[in-house]
Amino acid sequence: MFIYKIAVVADSHYSFSPSVGSGSGTSFSITGEERITAIRVWELYGNHIYGIQVRHGSVWSQIAGYTYNNPIEFELFEDERIIQVSGKHAHYIQSLIFVTNKGRSMFAGQPSGNSFNMYPTHQDAELRFISGRYHGGLSSFQAHWAVLNESNDW
Numbered sequence: 001m002f003i004y005k006i007a008v009v010a011d012s013h014y015s016f017s018p019s020v021g022s023g024s025g026t027s028f029s030i031t032g033e034e035r036i037t038a039i040r041v042w043e044l045y046g047n048h049i050y051g052i053q054v055r056h057g058s059v060w061s062q063i064a065g066y067t068y069n070n071p072i073e074f075e076l077f078e079d080e081r082i083i084q085v086s087g088k089h090a091h092y093i094q095s096l097i098f099v100t101n102k103g104r105s106m107f108a109g110q111p112s113g114n115s116f117n118m119y120p121t122h123q124d125a126e127l128r129f130i131s132g133r134y135h136g137g138l139s140s141f142q143a144h145w146a147v148l149n150e151s152n153d154w
Contacts, residue, residue, distance in 0.1 A: 013125055013147040017118035020089040020142075025135025028064035032056020035148055036082055036127055039098060040071035041108035048092035049109045049138045054130065065134040074098060074106035081126035085143050088113040093138040101126075120145030 034057030042051040042065070051065030076082070084099040088111055095109030120126065125145040132141040 013122045015121040015125065015145045017085070017143040017145070019132065019140045020087075020114075020116045021093050021132070021138065021140035022091045023133050023140040024091075025133045025139050027131070027133050028062075029129065029131040030054045030061045030064060031129040032059060032061065034059075036076065038073065038075040039082075039106065040073045041096060041106075042066065042068045042071045043109045044068055044137060047110060047137075048090075048094050049096055051134070052096075052130070052138065064130075064132070065138050072106065072108045076100060077102065080104070081148075083119065083126060085118040085127065085141075086116065087141075088115055089141070090114065091139065092136070093132075093141050096141070098127075118143040122147060 036054055036056055038055040040053040041049060044050045050068045051063050053063045054061045080100045080102045082098050083101050085096065087096040087109065088094040090113035094113040095111050097105055097107050099105045124147045126148060127143055128146045129144045130142065131144065133139045
């Protein structure tokens with residue numbers, strides 16, 4: 001019985017923000033064992049989000065989507081974590097805004113389309129990984145939230 005209660009409490013620290021966008025194309029999932037420490041986003045000039053890359057600890061993920069010119073890069077401070085993702089979507093993800101617990105934010109893309117706002121259900125959770133689809137740019141986006149414990153397992 002005691003083990004079951006621990007599992008229920010641990011599971012309550014994970015939450016998932018449902019998909020936004022049309023969802024066509026190739027699926028991606030960007031995960032890592034350590035805290036997210038930086039994000040790169042490529043935007044197609046005057047249009048939508050073209051590609052995204054995440055750094056967990058010191059390791060950069062594969063690029064989901066495509067590259068175009070120079071990315072917008074957002075590096076987090078050592079004690080900083082992403083606690084909200086907002087933006088706009090239509091067929092593609094039009095814009096992304098990443099907000100941290102320090103009140104800083106990164107904006108990429110164009111503010112047109114339908115609004116979305118993603119955040120964890122547990123107050124101590126942070127963005128742990130992202131997933132979605134791409135085809136001519138990011139066509140869907142999901143955020144996955146969890147509490148990062150001291151042993152870097154979640």
